Amino acid sequence: MGKMAAAVGSVATLAVEPGEDAFRKLFRFYRQSRPGTADLEGVIDFSVSHAARGTGPGALKVVKSQLNLCSVSDHDALRAGLQPVSKWQAHGLQGYPGFIFISNPFLPGYQWHWVKQCLKLYSRKPNVCNLDKHMTKEETQDLWEQSKEFLRCKEVNKRRPRSLLEKLRWVTLGYHYNWDSKRYSADHYTPFPSDLAFLSEQVAAACGFQGFQAEAGILNYYRLDSTLGIHVDRSELDHSRPLLSFSFGQSAIFLLGGLKRDEAPTPMFMHSGDIMVLAVGQDFPLEPMEENKRNITTEGSCHLDEDNSQVKRARLNPDC
Secondary structure (H helix, E strand, C coil): CHHHHHHHHHHHHCCCCCCCCHHHHHHHHHHHCCCCCCCCCCCECCCCCCCCCCCCCHHHHEEECCCCCCCCCHHHHHHCCECCHHHCEEEEECCCCCEEEEECCECCCHHHHHHHHHHHHCCCCCCEEHHHHCCCCCCCCCHHHHHHHHHHCCCCCCCCCCCHHHHCCEEEEEEEEECCCCEEEEEEECCCCHHHHHHHHHHHHHCCCCCCCCCEEEEEECCCCCEEEEECCCCCCCCCCCEEEEEECCCEEEEECCCCCCCCCEEEEECCCCEEEECCCCCCCCCHHHCCCCCCCCEEEEECCCCCCCCCCEEEEEEC
8 A cells, every 4th residue: 555655746846847738737747657666546447347336436437337238130140250239248437428348348369359450361462561671572471481580589589580470560450540640541451351441440430430441550569668648639520420449468557638738648457359439529539740730639658567367468450
């Protein structure tokens, strides 16, 4: 308790750096905190059965979200590796209309299926990845096959050269997202994976968006010591369709901001298998290049190291 009390004090007295707002202040706190030393009472954990009743300050915002139980058959849910929708635990937050958090609705074993797809299949050509700027398509044709011998090596040290898969940071699916122009481009399009499209369709339907079809997606691959920067997605062409986010691997603290950067964000745990949905008419997660130019919804996440984490976290963002 001494550590927690000290951590609580450090949150309250954490100095604000020049030009730093309330969002960045909290983001910096969680990013610099060491495992076992930070006070996490105010971090919402949707996976806890009593989360709706609340145990910490932030949990008082938690409300139950109603899902469309008839929109997805048990058979289709099974095909996507999901539990029947009637068993899903879905919550929202007061003050965040359109935000839905679904706590790991996957059947046992199916998270591994999606992790394997991210690492072995979706990383293949013709999909575009961050390595393409420095290597030829032939060199990045099959990152898994080129890297698996490195990954089997039990000895990991700073001197060992990293495999290509360990250097992978992002892959785009469907319509390619151009990180320089911050726009989706029709000049480079690859067929959107049918299994991922089906999964997205079922989740969207359960949240009230029948007929949803994913046309673009970004896979982000995070390492144990990496963070997702503060940003707002504004590049989607049709904001009447939901933004879906699937997370697999290590747990993280995700910060969901308000309409202004000087509003303190709401922290929440994001565990493996969790799904977040940002629904119709809402602002989407700001590109890092624009984060100082606009006062709109902001988000970020700080990862929590887990000694028993067996895979790096791959985050899928199948957009409309």
